[in-house]
Structures are given as C-alpha cells and as structure tokens.
Amino acid sequence: MTKSKLTSIDSLSFQDLQGDADFIPLMTNEDEDAMDKEELPEVLPILPLRNTVLFPGVIIPITAGRDKSIKLINETNKGSKIIGVVSQKEEEKEEPGIEDINTTGTVAKILRVLKMPDGNTTVIIQGTKRFKVSEVLTSEPYITATITDVAEAKPAKDSAEFKEVIKSIRKLALDIIKDSPTIPTEASFAIKNIKSDAFLINFVSSNLNISVKEKQELLEISSLMDRAMETLKYMNLELQKLSLRNDIHSKVHSDINQQQREYFLHQQMKTIQEELGGSSSEEEIEAMRVRAKSKSWNKEVGEHFDKELAKLQRMNPQVAEYSIQRSYLDLILDLPWNEFSVDKFDLKRARKILDRDHFGLDDVKKRIIEYLAVLKLRNDMKSPILCLYGPPGVGKTSLGKSIAEALGRKYVRISLGGLRDEAEIRGHRKTYIGAMPGRIIKSLKKVKTSNPVFVLDEIDKLSVGSQGDPSSAMLEVLDPEQNNAFYDNFLELGFDLSKVMFIATSNSLSTIQPALRDRMEIINVSGYTIEEKVEIAKRHLLPKQLEEHGLKKEHLQIPKPQLEKIVEGYTRESGVRSLEKQIAKMVRYAAMNIAMEEEYTVKITNDIIVEVLGAPRLERDKYENNDVAGVVTGLAWTRVGGDILFIESTLSKGKGLLNMTGNLGKVMKESATLAMEYIKSNAELLGVDPEVFDKYNVHIHVPEGATPKDGPSAGITMLTSLVSLFTQRKVKKSIAMTGEITLRGKVLPVGGIKEKILAAKRARIKEILLCEDNKRDIDEIKPEYLKGLKFHYVKEMSDVLSLALTKEKVKNAKKL
Numbered sequence: 082m083t084k085s086k087l088t089s090i091d092s093l094s095f096q097d098l099q100g101d102a103d104f105i106p107l108m109t110n111e112d113e114d115a116m117d118k119e120e121l122p123e124v125l126p127i128l129p130l131r132n133t134v135l136f137p138g139v140i141i142p143i144t145a146g147r148d149k150s151i152k153l154i155n156e157t158n159k160g161s162k163i164i165g166v167v168s169q170k171e172e173e174k175e176e177p178g179i180e181d182i183n184t185t186g187t188v189a190k191i192l193r194v195l196k197m198p199d200g201n202t203t204v205i206i207q208g209t210k211r212f213k214v215s216e217v218l219t220s221e222p223y224i225t226a227t228i229t230d231v232a233e234a235k236p237a238k239d240s241a242e243f244k245e246v247i248k249s250i251r252k253l254a255l256d257i258i259k260d261s262p263t264i265p266t267e268a269s270f271a272i273k274n275i276k277s278d279a280f281l282i283n284f285v286s287s288n289l290n291i292s293v294k295e296k297q298e299l300l301e302i303s304s305l306m307d308r309a310m311e312t313l314k315y316m317n318l319e320l321q322k323l324s325l326r327n328d329i330h331s332k333v334h335s336d337i338n339q340q341q342r343e344y345f346l347h348q349q350m351k352t353i354q355e356e357l358g359g360s361s362s363e364e365e366i367e368a369m370r371v372r373a374k375s376k377s378w379n380k381e382v383g384e385h386f387d388k389e390l391a392k393l394q395r396m397n398p399q400v401a402e403y404s405i406q407r408s409y410l411d412l413i414l415d416l417p418w419n420e421f422s423v424d425k426f427d428l429k430r431a432r433k434i435l436d437r438d439h440f441g442l443d444d445v446k447k448r449i450i451e452y453l454a455v456l457k458l459r460n461d462m463k464s465p466i467l468c469l470y471g472p473p474g475v476g477k478t479s480l481g482k483s484i485a486e487a488l489g490r491k492y493v494r495i496s497l498g499g500l501r502d503e504a505e506i507r508g509h510r511k512t513y514i515g516a517m518p519g520r521i522i523k524s525l526k527k528v529k530t531s532n533p534v535f536v537l538d539e540i541d542k543l544s545v546g547s548q549g550d551p552s553s554a555m556l557e558v559l560d561p562e563q564n565n566a567f568y569d570n571f572l573e574l575g576f577d578l579s580k581v582m583f584i585a586t587s588n589s590l591s592t593i594q595p596a597l598r599d600r601m602e603i604i605n606v607s608g609y610t611i612e613e614k615v616e617i618a619k620r621h622l623l624p625k626q627l628e629e630h631g632l633k634k635e636h637l638q639i640p641k642p643q644l645e646k647i648v649e650g651y652t653r654e655s656g657v658r659s660l661e662k663q664i665a666k667m668v669r670y671a672a673m674n675i676a677m678e679e680e681y682t683v684k685i686t687n688d689i690i691v692e693v694l695g696a697p698r699l700e701r702d703k704y705e706n707n708d709v710a711g712v713v714t715g716l717a718w719t720r721v722g723g724d725i726l727f728i729e730s731t732l733s734k735g736k737g738l739l740n741m742t743g744n745l746g747k748v749m750k751e752s753a754t755l756a757m758e759y760i761k762s763n764a765e766l767l768g769v770d771p772e773v774f775d776k777y778n779v780h781i782h783v784p785e786g787a788t789p790k791d792g793p794s795a796g797i798t799m800l801t802s803l804v805s806l807f808t809q810r811k812v813k814k815s816i817a818m819t820g821e822i823t824l825r826g827k828v829l830p831v832g833g834i835k836e837k838i839l840a841a842k843r844a845r846i847k848e849i850l851l852c853e854d855n856k857r858d859i860d861e862i863k864p865e866y867l868k869g870l871k872f873h874y875v876k877e878m879s880d881v882l883s884l885a886l887t888k889e890k891v892k893n894a895k896k897l
C-alpha cells in the first residue's frame with residue numbers, strides 16, 4: 082500500500098486522508114448495492130488523472146493544476162457535481178487526447194472544492210460506479226463523452242469462498258499496516274470498520290503499492306471475486322517485500338545499535354577519566370603503540386601484540402580485566418626482545434676482574450676463563466651451563482657477579498631455595514587471579530637485556546611440591562636445545578633464553594635432579610684454609626666492611642695474628658660468611674671509638690677481640706689430650722663443608738648391650754654395630770678378653786647431639802674408639818681419620834675429602850688416616866693446602882689400629 086500515489090496530480094498523504102474522518106465512508110453492503118443501482122447520466126465531463134485510479138466508493142483528494150481540469154471542476158461543481166474520472170495511459174502527457182486515456186473509469190461525485198493559496202484547486206471526490214467511454218463528444222474546453230454502465234459480477238451473498246477471501250484481505254491489510262513503517266497504525270481502524278465487501282476490495286486496491294497500469298487492470302476486472310483474488314495476490318507480494326525489508330533493516334539496525342552503544346559508553350568513560358584527572362585510556366594505548374614501533378621483536382610477537390592491544394582497546398578501563406591486560410602488554414613491551422649487550426672478550430681483563438674480587442680460587446678462575454675462551458671462539462652460548470658447587474660463603478654467588486662484570490654483561494640473580502611451585506618459574510596462566518610471569522621472565526624484564534649472566538642460586542634446594550615439579554621447568558630453562566623458545570604461561574609467547582649465560586650455585590650435588598645435573602658443568606669451589614681466610618679477610622672483607630661503615634683504611638688495623646685468632650676462635654665454617662660478620666663487629670667497635678673521638682686509629686689486640694666478640698667459642702684443646710681411652714677424632718662432610726667430629730665410647734657394668742647417642746642416623750648406627758661385631762670376632766687377635774663383652778655395656782656417643790649425623794665414613798673412627806676402649810690403649814695425638822669399614826675389616830674410600838682435609842687443617846690435626854683409594858683425591862688438592870699434614874693410606878682395619886693406637890695404656894686404665 083502506498084501513501085504517495087493517492088493523488089491525481091500532486092501528492093497528498095494517506096495520513097492526511099485518514100486524519101479527516103469525513104474521508105472514510107462507512108459503507109455497508111447495502112449502501113454499495115444502492116450505489117450500484119444508481120442511474121448514470123448519458124454524457125459526462127471526463128477528468129483525466131495523471132497518477133492514480135479511482136475505485137468505486139473510495140474518496141480521494143486530487144489537486145487540479147491544468148486549466149482544462151480546473152474549468153471542468155468549476156463548471157460541474159456549480160451543477161450536477163458528477164464527473165467521469167479516468168486514468169491517463171502515460172503520466173507525462175500534459176494535454177491528453179482521447180487516445181491517451183483509459184476507456185474504463187469511475188463516475189465520481191465532487192464532495193468539496195478547496196482553493197489553495199498557491200493557485201491550485203484541490204477537489205475531494207468519491208467514486209461511485211465504473212463506466213466505459215462510448216463516444217467522445219467534445220475535447221474543448223474539456224473532454225465530454227457518452228458513457229455506458231459496466232456491470233459488476235458479484236458472487237452469491239452466501240459464498241463461503243468469497244467470505245474467506247474477504248477475511249484474508251482484511252487480515253493481510255492489517256498485517257501490512259503493522260509491518261509497514263510508513264502507514265500509520267490508525268489505518269487499521271479504517272480497515273476494521275469497513276462493512277462493505279466490495280468497498281474493502283476497492284479501498285485496498287486503491288491504496289496498493291502498485292503501478293497505475295496495474296491498478297487500472299484491477300479496475301477493469303468485472304468479476305468482484307476475480308478482483309478480490311487479484312488484490313490478494315498483490316497484497317501477499319507486498320507483505321513478503323515488507324518482511325524482507327524489515328529483516329534487513331533490523332539486522333543493520335542492531336549492528337549500528339551495538340556500535341553506537343559502545344561509542345557512547347567510551348565517550349562517557351573518557352569524560353569520567355578526564356574529570357578524575359587520570360590519563361585517558363586512548364592516550365595510554367597510543368603511547369603503547371609508539372613504544373611497540375621501537376621494539377625489535379619478530380613478526381609473530383608483533384602480530385600477537387597488535388592483537389592483544391586491539392583487545393585492550395575494546396575493554397572498559399573500569400573493569401579488572403583491563404588492568405590485567407594492560408600490565409600484560411606492558412610486560413611484552415618491557416621485555417628485551419632481541420636486545421643484547423655487547424660482550425667484552427678481553428680474557429686478560431676478565432682474569433683481572435676475577436682476581437680483584439676474589440682471593441685464591443685459582444682452579445675455579447682458570448675454568449671460568451677457559452669457558453669464556455670457548456665462548457669467544459664459538460660465539461654462541463650453546464656451551465654447558467656452569468654450576469658452582471661448594472659450601473656456603475665461599476663466594477659462589479659473588480663469582481657470578483664478577484663473571485658478569487668481566488664479560489661486560491648485565492647481572493641478575495634468583496634464589497631457588499625452597500621453591501616448590503612450578504609456576505614460580507613458568508608463571509601462571511593469565512586467567513588466574515593475581516597471575517604473574519615466572520621469575521625467569523620477571524628477571525629478564527628487570528635486567529633489560531637478553532644476554533645477561535643469570536645466577537640461579539641454590540639449585541639443589543628446588544623441591545617437589547604439590548604444585549608441580551619446578552626442576553622440570555628448570556630443565557627447559559637450561560636445555561640449550563629447548564631454551565630458544567622458553568614458554569612462560571603468563572607471557573604466552575616463547576622467549577629466547579639461548580643467549581643467557583646461566584650459572585647455578587649449589588651446596589650439594591646429591592639433591593640436584595640427575596637430569597638437571599647432566600646439563601651443567603660442575604665446578605667445585607671447596608672451602609678455604611685458615612691462611613686463605615686471613616688473606617681474604619685482609620684484602621676483601623675488611624676493606625669492604627670499612628667502606629660500608631664509612632671508615633678509612635687508616636682507621637682500623639687488625640694485625641695478622643689477631644685475624645687468625647678471629648678465624649680460629651670465632652668461626653667454624655668452610656666459607657667466610659661468619660668471618661665477615663665478626664669483622665663487621667670489629668669495624669663497628671672502631672667506628673664507635675672514632676665517633677666518640679677517643680682515638681683516630683684503632684688497633685685490634687687480643688684483649689679487644691675478647692671484649693668485642695666475647696670468649697673464644699671454639700676451644701678444641703679439651704679434645705686434644707689423649708688421656709682417656711675411647712676418644713677418637715673423625716672427619717665429617719656436611720652441606721656446610723668439612724668438619725671434625727669426636728667419637729667417645731665408655732664401658733659400664735652390664736650384660737653386653739650397645740647404646741648409641743648423639744643423633745645418629747641409620748647408616749652410622751650400622752657402622753657402630755659392624756665395628757662391635759668385628760671386635761668380637763677378632764677379640765683374641767686384638768688382645769681383648771672375649772668375656773668382657775658379656776660383663777659390660779658399651780655406650781657410643783658423638784658430641785653435639787643436636788646436630789643430626791649420618792653416613793658410613795665414621796666407620797674406622799668408631800672401630801678405633803672401641804678397640805682403644807677395650808684395650809685401654811692411648812690414641813695418638815693430633816690424628817684424625819675417615820673411612821668406611823666392612824665386616825671383614827676392610828677399609829673403603831669415602832667422599833668429601835677436600836672439605837675434610839681443610840677442616841682437619843683448621844683443627845690443627847697433623848696426621849690423617851685414609852683409605853688407599855682416596856689417595857687420588859689427595860693428589861688433586863693443591864700442595865699448599867696439604868702443608869703440615871701427614872697422610873697414612875690404609876687398606877685393612879689392622880693397619881688403622883696399628884697407626885692410630887699407641888702401645889702405651891692410658892693413665893688410670895681400667896682393669897677389665
């Protein structure tokens with residue numbers, strides 16, 4: 082249906098028509114019949130309509146502009162008010178002749194004539210009956226012609242089919258009105274109120290959105306049923322077109338709606354942010370884009386970044402995800418993709434730096450320089466990862482720092498001690514609350530180059546927890562075949578670690594996962610002798626502490642003997658960490674005196690040492706006398722380096738029970754049982770009365786009961802202690818031993834020799850008993866470490882006993 086083709090000459094809207102109640106003829110079927118029966122005049126003035134067809138019963142306004150039409154209307158309006166209305170065959174014809182008009186038309190009644198301010202005349206006419214032009218009489222001043230009636234074939238009054246068709250027309254008309262965006266909904270009232278079937282057909286036909294030619298064809302159909310069917314066909318078509326258009330419209334509309342909504346919200350957000358004084362998200366995003374241009378990442382990372390940035394742009398800055406996304410993008414921007422520092426491969430300079438920072442450690446330094454040489458020649462980092470292994474405080478971590486300086490690389494360190502969660506290394510997926518990248522990626526972000534010296538401290542203390550196994554993540558980090566694309570869960574991108582120089586440090590090798598250990602080149606950094614410690618204190622620790630406390634070299638003097646006293650009496654360690662603490666105390670003492678302006682230079686004496694550090698804590702002398710049977714010095718290895726230990730045993734009246742105390746582990750207890758059984762089975766050979774075993778209980782104790790002790794290496798010490806006890810023979814002075822025993826009295830080699838030797842030296846031991854197979858370990862130790870020590874290599878327990886025990890009995894020897 083249309084609103085625009087209702088008029089003959091100019092347009093007048095359907096709405097205008099509906100707006101005036103007079104224009105809706107509330108006709109009934111009876112009115113229609115009466116109209117049909119009306120007598121027609123023989124001759125009628127003929128008014129050609131340019132762009133519409135008038136149907137019987139329908140009221141339309143027409144605007145007459147042509148002279149002929151105005152004249153016809155004016156004259157007829159004064160008289161009969163009846164005219165014949167026909168449509169033109171071609172709209173454009175200004176002066177249509179008889180051949181230019183259709184011969185079937187509608188008789189119309191002039192209802193009202195309105196003179197318009199623009200000079201046009203608007204006439205409201207109502208169709209009554211169809212007619213056919215028989216003969217044109219005049220063409221001037223307007224066309225007149227004789228006409229004939231065109232009978233209308235109406236269906237039978239009770240035709241059910243016709244009734245259904247009418248019903249359909251009414252329903253379709255209502256549907257069309259509902260769907261059409263241009264027809265006002267009031268039109269549905271008109272449709273509902275039309276009582277006459279023929280008028281309904283004509284009214285709808287008149288308003289159909291079809292061409293004049295098609296309307297004319299409808300008018301010419303004489304059978305009302307046929308015309309109704311034809312109208313129905315057009316209506317169906319119209320409804321389909323409308324629903325198609327609505328579909329397209331709603332689709333386009335919803336797209337635009339969503340966009341508009343977002344735009345609107347963004348604008349609001351921007352305003353709020355500006356009000357709050359924060360930088361607007363747009364500026365932030367733009368800044369990121371600018372930064373991204375300067376990055377030298379590869380295409381894949383670039384594309385990923387662009388995608389993620391677009392995601393950020395679509396986000397509402399007020400939601401939590403926005404800040405997660407922003408810090409994610411910041412991380413990508415902060416990471417040093419393909420950014421490297423230039424290596425300094427001057428090996429002489431490197432050696433100088435290592436010597437400047439660390440005293441001694443010649444082997445270690447040599448290994449490091451060799452490593453750097455390989456690096457220089459190959460110029461790729463696919464060489465094994467270094468692992469500095471040794472007791473605490475021997476300078477493993479600080480060596481890493483010196484290596485970085487020697488190479489001209491940045492230095493970064495992470496401590497892996499007690500780390501149980503795999504995510505600490507590999508990061509959490511972004512979807513977790515509080516997700517973060519792992520420590521590797523975080524450190525690289527901090528250090529800002531892709532080739533730093535990366536110290537992984539305490540790699541032996543990685544432990545398997547409920548949150549996965551961090552060692553397996555470490556494997557990926559350290560594997561030269563895989564680490565060129567290390568995947569961090571948070572970063573979601575592979576990062577190239579192949580140019581990073583990893584240096585791990587460890588106190589123990591046994592607790593490092595075997596696969597991890599395989600990937601590393603182990604460099605042993607064993608502890609220091611007393612002399613070395615004194616040198617380290619003099620050259621490094623003291624100057625360092627003076628500087629930290631704001632003092633100058635001349636403010637404090639610690640002579641060598643006093644340094645030695647501090648080392649011996651107040652520290653018991655392989656490294657120098659607690660020595661550094663004791664020196665710090667001395668420096669503080671000097672600082673206090675100088676600040677109180679009592680003296681300018683403080684010279685440390687033995688008395689001052691006792692005043693500041695208290696009485697010496699470590700007095701070994703009480704163990705050094707050999708007046709008691711059953712007390713023997715053993716050598717032990719612990720994670721904190723080598724140490725000496727004492728085995729004491731006593732006899733008491735009883736029934737041959739063996740007691741052990743001193744927090745001993747299973748293996749150590751087994752060693753004691755073994756020693757006991759060996760003595761029992763060789764009693765006579767050893768000069769022991771076999772009856773003693775049933776009359777006495779034996780108690781073995783290893784002092785410092787709070788420290789757990791374990792391992793087989795105290796075997797020969799226990800045996801010597803027990804034989805000394807049963808024979809009441811003296812143990813040689815200043816002798817120490819280490820070695821495992823078998824039931825047959827063989828001595829087996831043990832580990833940790835280097836550390837044990839250093840510990841023995843610290844304890845001023847003179848002679849050491851070892852298994853013959855341990856000789857090769859001794860050969861590897863620098864001769865200066867061995868100065869003042871005598872080694873006895875043994876195979877059998879009998880050798881041990883003859884070397885360790887004197888013939889002499891102890892004072893006050895027991896009679897067994």
Ligand SMILES: Nc1ncnc2c1ncn2[C@@H]1O[C@H](COP(=O)(O)OP(=O)(O)OP(=O)(O)O)[C@@H](O)[C@H]1O
Binds near residue numbers: 438476480539588
């Ligand atoms: N040979 C040395 N020369 C100079 N200073 C040293 C030497 N060895 C250790 N130090 C100093 O001792 C301190 C402790 O060293 P560092 O922290 O490197 O020990 P570490 O072996 O890494 O211990 P941990 O196993 O507990 O990590 C540092 O201040 C270091 O400079």
